Amino acid sequence: MSLWREILESQMGPSPADLTTDEAVAIYSDSPLYDLMFVASERRKALVPGNNVTYLVDRNINYTNVCTINCQFCSFYRSPGHIESYTQSVDQISSKIAELEEIGGSRILMQGGVNPDLPFSWYISLIEELSTRHPEIALDCFSPIEIEGIAEISGISTFEVLSRLKDAGMHGLPGGGAEMLVDQVRMGVSPKKGSSENWLRVMFEAQKLGLTTSATNVFGFGESITHRIEHLEKIRALQYTSNSRGLVGFTSFISWPVMLENNTLGKMNRGTNLIELGAGSIEYLRHVAVSRIFLSNIPHIQASWPTMGLPVAQIALSAGADDIGSTMMEENVVSASGSTRTEATIGELTKTIIEAGYDPLKRDSDYNILAHQPEIIALNS
Ligand code: SF4
Numbered sequence: 144m145s146l147w148r149e150i151l152e153s154q155m156g157p158s159p160a161d162l163t164t165d166e167a168v169a170i171y172s173d174s175p176l177y178d179l180m181f182v183a184s185e186r187r188k189a190l191v192p193g194n195n196v197t198y199l200v201d202r203n204i205n206y207t208n209v210c211t212i213n214c215q216f217c218s219f220y221r222s223p224g225h226i227e228s229y230t231q232s233v234d235q236i237s238s239k240i241a242e243l244e245e246i247g248g249s250r251i252l253m254q255g256g257v258n259p260d261l262p263f264s265w266y267i268s269l270i271e272e273l274s275t276r277h278p279e280i281a282l283d284c285f286s287p288i289e290i291e292g293i294a295e296i297s298g299i300s301t302f303e304v305l306s307r308l309k310d311a312g313m314h315g316l317p318g319g320g321a322e323m324l325v326d327q328v329r330m331g332v333s334p335k336k337g338s339s340e341n342w343l344r345v346m347f348e349a350q351k352l353g354l355t356t357s358a359t360n361v362f363g364f365g366e367s368i369t370h371r372i373e374h375l376e377k378i379r380a381l382q383y384t385s386n387s388r389g390l391v392g393f394t395s396f397i398s399w400p401v402m403l404e405n406n407t408l409g410k411m412n413r414g415t416n417l418i419e420l421g422a423g424s425i426e427y428l429r430h431v432a433v434s435r436i437f438l439s440n441i442p443h444i445q446a447s448w449p450t451m452g453l454p455v456a457q458i459a460l461s462a463g464a465d466d467i468g469s470t471m472m473e474e475n476v477v478s479a480s481g482s483t484r485t486e487a488t489i490g491e492l493t494k495t496i497i498e499a500g501y502d503p504l505k506r507d508s509d510y511n512i513l514a515h516q517p518e519i520i521a522l523n524s
Contacts, residue, residue: 183463210256257292274312286319315355435463
């Protein structure tokens with residue numbers, strides 16, 4: 144029997160042993176897609192029983208595009224003082240949240256750049272004001288690199304920054320900026336972003352404070368499959384550490400290939416074609432399936448429709464994903480690098496789920512089920 148088949152069969156029992164990194168590399172490299180997706184679907188059924196696929200009604204808000212980190216794959220940021228740079232006011236952000244409330248949304252995902260001109264007091268006032276004006280909306284804000292930037296400007300620790308933001312009303316720290324948690328890859332594309340250790344440390348601090356966290360993974364920087372598994376291994380290890388302390392840890396994992404339009408990385412690639420960057424649909428589906436099988440301690444795997452499109456996200460639901468993601472309403476970071484969609488209606492998401500053979504369920508940021516809303520299809524599609 145071939146090695147990949149032996150490994151996949153070992154994952155079919157009720158509680159299989161965790162894949163080793165070598166085993167994960169073997170199935171990622173050699174398994175036929177169909178077999179990989181089948182086993183990932185079985186693991187999904189074991190971890191998230193039932194035929195439901197969840198979705199979230201939320202809004203992305205990018206409060207500032209000023210950033211000094213200069214990641215090569217980023218088309219969103221502008222340097223301080225650039226004519227196109229902006230920072231939104233509390234009122235501007237609040238009016239966007241009011242629009243989300245009108246469609247029954249439950250959370251905002253608010254991220255920006257590392258803006259050296261914003262003092263810590265600005266962030267605290269923003270979160271306090273938003274949580275007062277919009278008490279029903281979960282404020283999932285910033286990313287580890289923004290937290291590090293705030294800590295540096297204010298001269299306090301990242302833990303203290305997180306703690307005070309939580310006290311001000313912040314609900315969660317989204318897992319943006321993980322990209323590849325392999326320093327050899329990371330330092331090549333984002334040398335100023337800091338080590339993978341930093342990202343993991345800040346996320347662990349957030350988890351210790353009870354903030355809702357998620358894990359992300361951007362791939363396709365020319366890294367090896369072993370590097371990709373190394374990223375997954377670090378996420379799984381932190382999850383074990385957090386869970387062993389009675390913490391929730393990461394609620395979910397979402398991955399997508401790097402986008403290559405309008406950024407330094409894409410231009411370099413087009414100029415030389417020395418390294419193959421990005422990833423197509425088949426590679427993406429393999430990545431989702433291996434993630435589901437490898438990340439045995441993370442309950443929810445999200446499909447990424449903004450980067451892959453709704454049809455591929457739909458197939459990912461049969462490759463181990465149990466969540467289609469969120470409405471977003473606007474998206475400025477990934478879309479600046481070439482994704483074509485920046486929002487999906489509730490009707491589009493639920494229709495996508497139903498057409499794939501699953502039952503849509505509306506959830507909140509913590510994966511609590513909010514309502515079963517099939518009637519939304521008629522209203523929005
Ligand atoms: S990805 Fe984030 S940290 Fe990197 S340049 Fe863009 S905004 Fe800045």
